[in-house]
Amino acid sequence: MNAPLSHPPQPAPTEGVTPVMAQFWAAKAEQPDAIVFFRMGDFYELFFTDAEVASAVLGITLTKRGRHQGEDIPMAGVPVHALEGYLARLIRAGHRVAICEQIETPAEARKRGSKSIVARGIVRVVTPGTLTEDSLLDARGANRLAAVCVRKGRAAVAVVELSAGVVDSVACDLADLGTTLAAFRPSEVLVTDKGFGDPDLKTALEGSGGVVQAMASAVAEPGAARERVQRLYGVASLDGFGAFEEAEVCALGLVAAYLETTQAGRVPALSPPRRSGESGFLAIDPATRLSLEIDRTQRGEREGSLLACIDRTVTSGGARALAERISRPLRDPVAINAGLDAVEWLLERRDLRRDLRDGLKASADVARAVSRLALGRGGPRDLAAIRSGLTIAEGIAGLFTLSPDPLNAPPARIMGCLDRLTLSPEVSRLMLALAEGLVDEPPHLARDGGFVRPGFRPELDEALRLRDDSRRVVADLEARAVRESGVPFKIKHNAVLGYFLETTAKHAEPLFRVGPESPFIHRQTLAAQVRFTTVELSELDAKISQAGHRALAMEGETFETWRQEVQRLARPLQAVADALAELDATAALSEWAEETGAVRPVVDGSLVFDVQAGRHPVVEAAVRKAGDPFTPNDCRTDGEGQGCARLSIVTGPNMAGKSTFLRQNALLVVLAQAGAFVPARAMRLGVVDRLFSRVGAGDDLARGRSTFMMEMVETAAILTQATPHSFVVLDEIGRGTATYDGLAIAWACAEALHDVNRARTLFATHYHELARLEQRLDHVCNLSMKAREWNGELVFLHEATSGAADRSYGVQVAKLAGVPPAVVARARAVLERLETDKAAHVRLDDLPLFALMEPPAPPIRSAVIEAVEALDPDALSPREALEALYRLKALAK
Numbered sequence: 075m076n077a078p079l080s081h082p083p084q085p086a087p088t089e090g091v092t093p094v095m096a097q098f099w100a101a102k103a104e105q106p107d108a109i110v111f112f113r114m115g116d117f118y119e120l121f122f123t124d125a126e127v128a129s130a131v132l133g134i135t136l137t138k139r140g141r142h143q144g145e146d147i148p149m150a151g152v153p154v155h156a157l158e159g160y161l162a163r164l165i166r167a168g169h170r171v172a173i174c175e176q177i178e179t180p181a182e183a184r185k186r187g188s189k190s191i192v193a194r195g196i197v198r199v200v201t202p203g204t205l206t207e208d209s210l211l212d213a214r215g216a217n218r219l220a221a222v223c224v225r226k227g228r229a230a231v232a233v234v235e236l237s238a239g240v241v242d243s244v245a246c247d248l249a250d251l252g253t254t255l256a257a258f259r260p261s262e263v264l265v266t267d268k269g270f271g272d273p274d275l276k277t278a279l280e281g282s283g284g285v286v287q288a289m290a291s292a293v294a295e296p297g298a299a300r301e302r303v304q305r306l307y308g309v310a311s312l313d314g315f316g317a318f319e320e321a322e323v324c325a326l327g328l329v330a331a332y333l334e335t336t337q338a339g340r341v342p343a344l345s346p347p348r349r350s351g352e353s354g355f356l357a358i359d360p361a362t363r364l365s366l367e368i369d370r371t372q373r374g375e376r377e378g379s380l381l382a383c384i385d386r387t388v389t390s391g392g393a394r395a396l397a398e399r400i401s402r403p404l405r406d407p408v409a410i411n412a413g414l415d416a417v418e419w420l421l422e423r424r425d426l427r428r429d430l431r432d433g434l435k436a437s438a439d440v441a442r443a444v445s446r447l448a449l450g451r452g453g454p455r456d457l458a459a460i461r462s463g464l465t466i467a468e469g470i471a472g473l474f475t476l477s478p479d480p481l482n483a484p485p486a487r488i489m490g491c492l493d494r495l496t497l498s499p500e501v502s503r504l505m506l507a508l509a510e511g512l513v514d515e516p517p518h519l520a521r522d523g524g525f526v527r528p529g530f531r532p533e534l535d536e537a538l539r540l541r542d543d544s545r546r547v548v549a550d551l552e553a554r555a556v557r558e559s560g561v562p563f564k565i566k567h568n569a570v571l572g573y574f575l576e577t578t579a580k581h582a583e584p585l586f587r588v589g590p591e592s593p594f595i596h597r598q599t600l601a602a603q604v605r606f607t608t609v610e611l612s613e614l615d616a617k618i619s620q621a622g623h624r625a626l627a628m629e630g631e632t633f634e635t636w637r638q639e640v641q642r643l644a645r646p647l648q649a650v651a652d653a654l655a656e657l658d659a660t661a662a663l664s665e666w667a668e669e670t671g672a673v674r675p676v677v678d679g680s681l682v683f684d685v686q687a688g689r690h691p692v693v694e695a696a697v698r699k700a701g702d703p704f705t706p707n708d709c710r711t712d713g714e715g716q717g718c719a720r721l722s723i724v725t726g727p728n729m730a731g732k733s734t735f736l737r738q739n740a741l742l743v744v745l746a747q748a749g750a751f752v753p754a755r756a757m758r759l760g761v762v763d764r765l766f767s768r769v770g771a772g773d774d775l776a777r778g779r780s781t782f783m784m785e786m787v788e789t790a791a792i793l794t795q796a797t798p799h800s801f802v803v804l805d806e807i808g809r810g811t812a813t814y815d816g817l818a819i820a821w822a823c824a825e826a827l828h829d830v831n832r833a834r835t836l837f838a839t840h841y842h843e844l845a846r847l848e849q850r851l852d853h854v855c856n857l858s859m860k861a862r863e864w865n866g867e868l869v870f871l872h873e874a875t876s877g878a879a880d881r882s883y884g885v886q887v888a889k890l891a892g893v894p895p896a897v898v899a900r901a902r903a904v905l906e907r908l909e910t911d912k913a914a915h916v917r918l919d920d921l922p923l924f925a926l927m928e929p930p931a932p933p934i935r936s937a938v939i940e941a942v943e944a945l946d947p948d949a950l951s952p953r954e955a956l957e958a959l960y961r962l963k964a965l966a967k
């Protein structure tokens with residue numbers, strides 16, 4: 075399991091540590107599992123094992139600082155301005171980092187006594203699921219923190235996406251936990267100590283792909299959890315959010331507790347938990363996700379996945395919205411059709427779509443800017459992102475000038491977006507204030523000022539003018555000093571001396587010979603330079619720094635006012651960001667549909683699956699890039715087994731396109747239920763509840779499972795979970811074991827899917843014997859992928875036609891793959907021999923596959939059991955009991 079790295083124990087602090095080290099130990103005690111970044115001036119320092127670990131991961135120098143228990147203290151440091159880069163690498167390497175900041179200025183510390191040191195405290199613990207910095211996040215992917223809990227046999231998953239302020243809560247059966255969790259693709263998963271060791275949860279946690287973080291089980295106790303969640307939302311009861319199951323409250327409680335510690339009390343602006351039973355979504359378990367490469371390829375990359383192939387979004391918020399839509403397709407035909415209406419409407423309005431996409435292109439990531447500001451981490455650039463987002467929202471709302479013709483009016487989903495784009499008076503006021511007060515291109519950090527537009531605050535302009543005028547006077551002063559003294563002075567500035575006049579030792583010498591009437595006051599002598607000041611320069615220096623401080627303080631105040639306003643208006647601002655993201659995702663689906671000629675699927679409550687001329691979007695793109703055509707294929711299955719079969723056995727040579735055909739049909743289900751158009755001439759889909767795809771399982775040696783074991787575990791999941799509303803694609807089940815075992819397993823699975831699960835199924839196999847199922851079962855048909863031998867060469871037509879394939883052409887494929895000619899020739903000879911011998915060796919009909927199952931014989935009741943049943947222990951004396959025992963012993967011989 076992917077658990078966070080723990081660090082070796084640190085030496086315990088003892089009496090007599092310096093006050094600074096005492097502060098370090100206090101921070102360490104608060105977050106013993108995290109690497110503590112301890113702020114000292116312009117650096118974050120790391121000590122002891124933290125320093126050793128960080129120096130190894132980051133490649134930074136390990137030095138020493140003082141001694142502890144007679145040993146040198148290992149130390150390493152990183153400059154404050156470079157923090158984000160180092161954080162990214164530590165988090166990626168699986169560590170957690172606690173940021174311990176100076177929480178007062180040296181001047182404030184001095185007020186408490188001349189020997190006081192500045193107070194420090196942990197302001198945040200950085201973990202994979204709670205990141206908000208753009209540089210640490212994938213702009214086009216959501217970063218989610220999840221928690222799982224099980225109570226009274228029911229499971230729940232709570233998920234928070236901090237950078238969008240969105241919370242989800244899903245209750246499900248324990249068996250569906252893995253599927254539910256994987257749909258959110260969390261980067262970090264919280265679980266109680268008890269759950270961490272629970273074998274029932276292990277597979278679900280492993281399949282999630284996130285770092286697993288165990289928390290004290292007490293945190294998930296219903297009472298404590300409920301209180302924490304109420305505190306997080308500032309409400310007295312959760313009833314207003316819906317009737318939560320106990321497991322949901324506990325999972326939300328884990329999230330709330332984790333946010334409390336990692337965000338050090340800064341509560342992010344979160345929307346109320348969106349409750350969705352797992353029944354609202356197409357269930358896709360982790361193995362199916364992996365096999366279909368929906369949002370990641372099997373190598374874990376976005377490139378090459380279905381999502382990357384169809385993504386035409388122009389904003390990062392839109393990309394995230396599309397990813398969510400494709401990762402969690404819906405199950406309700408009404409909701410699916412509402413999504414399709416929106417895509418169709420924008421598809422038909424090319425000009426509007428172009429203007430919409432052009433408008434969106436300029437918008438920054440509003441959702442993430444809002445959450446950073448609400449968490450107290452944002453800067454002026456985030457304010458600019460909000461300003462641009464709001465301006466664009468207004469412009470986009472204006473594009474949709476509503477026509478009185480109801481036939482032309484946008485469908486409900488688009489109307490919903492437009493509603494959210496209508497800014498409330500408060501949000502409009504904020505937009506105006508930012509337009510008036512914030513410079514066009516503000517800096518990243520508020521710390522150094524320079525982001526308030528001149529004219530917005532007269533008293534700020536006044537302070538800045540004073541500062542700048544005085545700077546000009548300082549520049550004049552240099553010329554005057556040189557003229558009057560004849561010494562080549564240069565005016566310089568540093569943090570310790572402020573402004574000073576500097577000259578070389580040689581030139582300074584005459585100044586020391588002048589008496590007290592000299593205007594030049596000596597400040598410092600260095601090896602080659604001497605520094606002076608004058609009364610006038612000191613006064614100017616004080617004026618400049620006072621004005622500078624005043625200006626900075628005023629800018630800081632202005633920033634804080636805006637920041638608080640953003641925090642207060644976080645919900646409506648996030649709603650605008652959501653609406654922009656949804657419009658982008660919808661327009662992107664229309665754009666892709668137009669580009670690839672995808673069509674609107676008919677989605678209803680039937681059990682039909684009928685695709686005409688369907689195409690695999692990813693393989694098609696790859697094949698076309700190589701200059702080849704892609705062959706579309708029809709596919710029909712019917713759960714009722716009426717118009718056509720329920721289960722298709724797909725045979726054909728290696729490389730003929732079986733896997734592509736199977737996956738393409740599964741992907742069409744994903745696309746259609748995500749409310750997207752599908753690459754086909756036409757499609758009718760009776761909505762699917764669970765999608766299963768098993769395409770040649772790979773080894774999972776890290777978890778100690780062989781290929782065959784993995785395949786059987788996954789097959790078992792299908793046979794226990796698939797329903798008549800499910801859609802199953804199975805590729806080469808049973809290939810990982812001896813031929814007859816494999817064939818027998820494949821046979822039995824096909825039968826079970828047909829008779830018991832009754833799911834719509836495509837079953838690809840190299841066991842051509844399975845073709846006989848067509849005659850034996852009512853709702854089975856054979857399909858084969860065509861290939862032809864032409865002039866001794868094998869030509870793949872990639873065409874699915876009815877009927878079974880006659881052979882595998884494996885030897886020809888080996889030849890194509892470049893296996894040496896001698897080996898190919900030998901293989902051909904062996905194959906011929908085997909084929910001639912096969913008839914003599916064993917006839918398939920002799921296998922028990924074709925034998926009628928004998929009814930099981932009734933169990934033989936043993937004489938011992940009958941004797942035990944005849945006993946009445948309450949009626950026996952001790953002596954009779956002993957005798958009975960001897961009798962039983964004799965019977966058992």
Ligand SMILES: Nc1ncnc2c1ncn2[C@@H]1O[C@H](COP(=O)(O)OP(=O)(O)OP(=O)(O)O)[C@@H](O)[C@H]1O
Pocket residue numbers: 693697703704705706726727728729730731732733734735859872873
């Ligand atoms: N419909 C199609 N049109 C064009 N090319 C296709 C089509 N289907 C598959 N191909 C090409 O054929 C290659 C092999 O396809 P695929 O892996 O689906 O074959 P297969 O029958 O499953 O092979 P094997 O039995 O060896 O696993 C694909 O990578 C693709 O390049």
